[in-house]
Amino acid sequence: MTVIPEDSRFETDPEQLLPELPGLPGGWTVDVPDPGDREDVARLTVLLRAHxxxxxxWAGAAEEDVLVEVSERGLRTRSNVVVRDADRVPRAWGSVHDRAGGRMLLLHVVERGLPDSVARACSDVLVEWAVGQxxxxxxxxxLExxxxxxxxxxxxxxxxxWLREAGFEKxxxxxxxxxxxxPEESTxxxxxAGWERAExxxxxxxxxxxGSGMPNEDDLRDVHDVLEEAFLDHFNSWEETFEEFLYRLREDPGHRWDHWWLAETVDGSEPRAVGALVGTVSESSNGPDGSYVSYIGVREAARGRGVAKGLLHTIIADAAARDRDRVGLEVDADSSTGADGLYGSLGWRTKYVTESxxxxxxxx
Known part of the structure; x- marks a missing residue:
């Protein structure tokens, strides 16, 4: 039995939000996935990979990614629903994440190959449930x-x-x-682990x-504070507490403490944190692993001092030293900050495009 944390803000019973299921075939039902059932987790992984x-x-998801959403640890800030056919096989999956005050993420996956009317009915169920959540x-x-x-x-x-017809806007x-x-970029x-740009x-x-081997809390708070300030005026930025920030990033299957960097100015009376980069591991089952830039931010007062470029050079060199073959990141294509120009000048190229x-x- 899955234990739901007492501090969850979600309705745990899908039937309370979905009293009727119009459009679904006879015998189809909704309930929650079972993280202890390997067949359930495997089936959700198949759905996500096909999506x-x-x-x-191409597909990149693994069972670890599904467990981030459906495991008991994940349910502290998430809730899930599945649409099952008459044989109890999951055909659609929705997951919501209480990401920050005012912002709730929705993962919306419907099996490919279902008849159009059935697939649309599954989508409507996921959206109605998400609106209730x-x-x-x-x-x-x-909130209002x-x-x-x-x-x-x-x-x-x-x-x-489906999203457009359900009232969503791109x-x-x-x-x-x-x-x-x-490999030579390791230099x-x-x-x-530590270097200085004296000029x-x-x-x-x-x-x-x-001493315990865990990260220094002051450093972690510096990372959080830098990123909160750096993204203050960015698109769809919502305040996230230090505890929420740490909990969420540690859920990532690729999380590693030795992929968190700080940049400090050292020409004042004492060092001051002005930049931060949080990296993760992108594991591969059929080749070298990669690194990924989950977050990079620079305080406005320190921009123009090569902080972002220095942090990016650092994760590239670290990836090369670990025999990795790539570094990935996400860029806001509609931003006016010019970040895409920096990434392009350092060798990044667009692999695919997503929409919010x-x-x-x-x-x-």
Whole structure:
């Protein structure tokens, strides 16, 4: 039996949000996935991989990615629903994530190959359930409006049509970029663990470790504070507490503490954190692993001192030293910051494109 955390803001019983299931074939039902049932997890993985392959041309999801959504640890900030056929096989899956105050993410996956009318009915069930969960979360947070933030691969007309007809609006485009890494780039910086650009008065280093081996909390708070400030005016930025930030990033299957870097100015009376990069591992089952830039941010006062470029050189050199063959990241294609120019100049190229779709739900 799955244990739901007491501090969950979600309605745990799908039937409370879905009293009727119009359009579904006879015998089809809705309930929650069972993370302890390997067949359930395997089936959801198949659904997600097929969704990825149809949308961008290849699949990358693994069972670890599904467990982030459905495991008991994940259910502290998430809730799930599945649509099952008469044989209890999952044919559609929805997952919502209480991401930050005012922002709730939605993963919306419907089996490819279902008849159009059945697939659309499954989509309607997932959306209606998500809208109900948005009201629950918004009410628990004391909000008047709760945003649902979901996505689609560019060119996935089925997904886009369903979202548009369900009241979502496409609000942003994102370039998913990749950069090849060569072994000789391990010398791109003197030492990825720590180095200094003296002419700029900036030092780059990994977050420190405490005696227990865990990261130094002051350093982690510096990372959080830098990123909160750096993204303050960025698209769809919502305040996230330090505890929420740490919990969410540690859920990532690719999380590693030795992939967190700080940049500090060292030309003042004492070092000051002005930049941060949080990296992860992109594991591969049929080749070298890669690194991924989950977050990179620079405080406004320190821009123009080569901080972002230094952090990017650091993760590239680190990836090369670990025999990885690539570094990936995501770029806001509609941003006016010019970040895409920096990434392009350092060798990143767009591999595929995704879209953000939003719907604002009034909270009763």
């Amino acid at each position: 990825e392959k149809e949308g961008r041309g 948005a009201r629950e979360v918004g009410a628990a947070r004391g 409006v709760q945003q649902i933030d979901t996505g689609a691969f560019e060119g996935d007309e089925r997904q886009a049509r 609000v942003r485009t994102w370039w998913q970029m990749n950069r090849p890494v060569q 791109l910086v003197p030492d990825p 700029k008065g900036v030092r780059f280093r990994l977050v420190r470790r405490a 779709w939003h719907r604002d739900v009034p909270v009763d």
